[in-house]
Amino acid sequence: MDERLDAAQAAASSGHWSTVAHLLQEIVSQQDGQGLDRLTQQRLINLALGCLSDGNFQTRWDISKVIPQLGAIALPALLHIVRTTDFDEEDWEYLWFAARLVGEFDHPDAIATLLALLQSGTPELVQVASDALANRGAVIVPDVTSLLSRPSARLGVAQTLAKIDHPSIIEPLLVLVDDGVAEVRAIALEALMRYSDDRIVSSLMRSLADTSARVRQAAVTGLGLQAQRVSSQDMVPLIEPLLLDFNGQVGRQAAIALGRLRTIEALNALDRAWRSPYLSEPLRHEIVQVMGQGQHEYALLMLQGYLEEQLGTTDVHAAPTQRLCHTIIATLGRVESPMLQPTATQILIEILQVQPSISQWPQLRQAIAFSLGQIGNSQAIEALIQLLADEDTGVRLHAIAALKQIDPTNTRKRLEQLSQDLSISPNLQQGTAFALTEWSR
Numbered sequence: 001m002d003e004r005l006d007a008a009q010a011a012a013s014s015g016h017w018s019t020v021a022h023l024l025q026e027i028v029s030q031q032d033g034q035g036l037d038r039l040t041q042q043r044l045i046n047l048a049l050g051c052l053s054d055g056n057f058q059t060r061w062d063i064s065k066v067i068p069q070l071g072a073i074a075l076p077a078l079l080h081i082v083r084t085t086d087f088d089e090e091d092w093e094y095l096w097f098a099a100r101l102v103g104e105f106d107h108p109d110a111i112a113t114l115l116a117l118l119q120s121g122t123p124e125l126v127q128v129a130s131d132a133l134a135n136r137g138a139v140i141v142p143d144v145t146s147l148l149s150r151p152s153a154r155l156g157v158a159q160t161l162a163k164i165d166h167p168s169i170i171e172p173l174l175v176l177v178d179d180g181v182a183e184v185r186a187i188a189l190e191a192l193m194r195y196s197d198d199r200i201v202s203s204l205m206r207s208l209a210d211t212s213a214r215v216r217q218a219a220v221t222g223l224g225l226q227a228q229r230v231s232s233q234d235m236v237p238l239i240e241p242l243l244l245d246f247n248g249q250v251g252r253q254a255a256i257a258l259g260r261l262r263t264i265e266a267l268n269a270l271d272r273a274w275r276s277p278y279l280s281e282p283l284r285h286e287i288v289q290v291m292g293q294g295q296h297e298y299a300l301l302m303l304q305g306y307l308e309e310q311l312g313t314t315d316v317h318a319a320p321t322q323r324l325c326h327t328i329i330a331t332l333g334r335v336e337s338p339m340l341q342p343t344a345t346q347i348l349i350e351i352l353q354v355q356p357s358i359s360q361w362p363q364l365r366q367a368i369a370f371s372l373g374q375i376g377n378s379q380a381i382e383a384l385i386q387l388l389a390d391e392d393t394g395v396r397l398h399a400i401a402a403l404k405q406i407d408p409t410n411t412r413k414r415l416e417q418l419s420q421d422l423s424i425s426p427n428l429q430q431g432t433a434f435a436l437t438e439w440s441r
Contacts, residue, residue: 005040008047017055020047021062028069038073045074052081052097060097068104075105082113087122096124103132111136115143118156126156134163145172151180158184162191170195177203182212189215193222201226208238213247220250224257232263243273243283251283259290267291267299274306281320285327292331297343300335303328304347311357326367333371345377352383362392369395373402381406385414388431400435412439 008023024047048070051063067074081098088095099117102110117129133140144160147153158176161169169191176188189207192200204226207219220242223235235257242254255273258266270287273279279287288306291299307328310321329351335344348368352358358365369387372380380402387399403411418424418432 005043009043012047012050015054017051017059018062021051021055021059021066024048024051024066025062028066041070041073045070045077048074049077049081052101053094057093060093064097064101067101072105072107075102075107075110078102078105079109079113082117087120087125092124096128099125099128100132103128103135106136111140111143115147118144118147118160119150119153121152126159130156130159130163133160138164138166138168140164141166141168141172148172148175154179154184155181155187158187158191162187165194167195170197170200174199174203177207182210182215185210186212186214186218189218189222193218193225196226196229198229201229205230205238208242213245213250216242216245217247217250217253220257221253224253224260227257227260232261232265235261236263236265236269240269240273243269243287244276244278248280248282251280252286255283255286255290259294262294262296264298267294267296267302271302281323284324288324288327288331292334295337295340297340300332300340300343300347303332304350307347307351308355311351311355322361322363325364329364329367329371333374335375341375341377342379345372345375345380348372348375349380349383352387362390362395365390365392365395366398369398369402373398373405376406378407381411381414385411385418385432386428388435389425389427390431391427396431396434397438400438403435404439412436415439 004023004027008020008027011017011019011023024044027044045067048063048067051059052067055063067078078098078101082095082102085095085098099114102113111133114129114133117125118133120126120129133144141161141164144157147157154176157172158179161173161176173188173192176184177192179185179188185207189204192203201223204219204222207215208223210216210219220239223230223239227235239254239257243251243258245251245254255270258270270291274284274287288303291303307325310325310328313321329348332344332348335341348371352365352368365387369384372384384399384403384406388396390396390399415432415435418428419436424432
């Protein structure tokens, strides 16, 4: 070891800090750093601190794994660095690594220093201190909470408590939901929403009218998660205005929250937003998807109405109309409830058979065939067989793929019977032959 320690000393004198870090790693890995005599430990610490001070990022990263193995004897020097070094924009990593290492020690002085860093106002250092304190779990909550009276510490307090999964954080975070800084309010709400408590629900409701979009988003997201604790009659009037919020993410979370209620009132609120001329196109798509996930026949009938409206527009080939139609059809294809799948299937079949604009839109017919295959309901077989007569090859291929998904054995028998039926149209005869050829590929 003495030879390697001397070699490390020589490398340090030459400024070869990566070599120093490598040698120290070897020394400590082969011998317990805390079992060395004090003089050797001090030499190792001095060399390690040199790596920390003058090494590049990789060297600092490597040596940060060595220093904790040297034991508490390394802590005073690290505390001195953190307490006396000014934050340098050009070399903030030095102080960042030192603060991170302080967090490795379970010592009152280390905790006190980390608590002080929460008030530093330097985001990088606050983050390090927050992570280190939160790793201690619920036991640190009283110490962190003691800083609530200091405005400069509140952001760090919020960040720390938010990372601790324990009911003891509820009380202090309820204080922070009314903080003067929007980021603090948002962090508090984002952490509280995972707990069940009537006071949290009240805070979430109150925060729906916050001036900060991030806070409103957190509030409406939280209410969506707490949907079972609030009646639909109380929640819908509070959330509905946020569907038209100027911030798209707030509107999106409002739609998701209403969707979780799965009530007629919530669906009607979504419908009113859909019909607003001010609703953004992305949110229209979100509302469609939310309705499809609601497991409610009323929602599926609404989607049918939307699809028929889109197909009845004068400019059916406009890009927004196409995208919305595809979203509605895809959403119907993802209905998972066995009770609702027949309804979704029937809606898609009716669109195929009744809507005249379908004949102008092969991409839409392809999408319907794909969705019918996803649902897998046997009542779609005859409609899909009729698509085999379609003039578009893509539609025929989608119909074949869907038929294979639903009931491949019986469908093939049906196609073989049709191939012998001279009364069917020439197009269907050709389509049937095409399907049988593709079937075995």
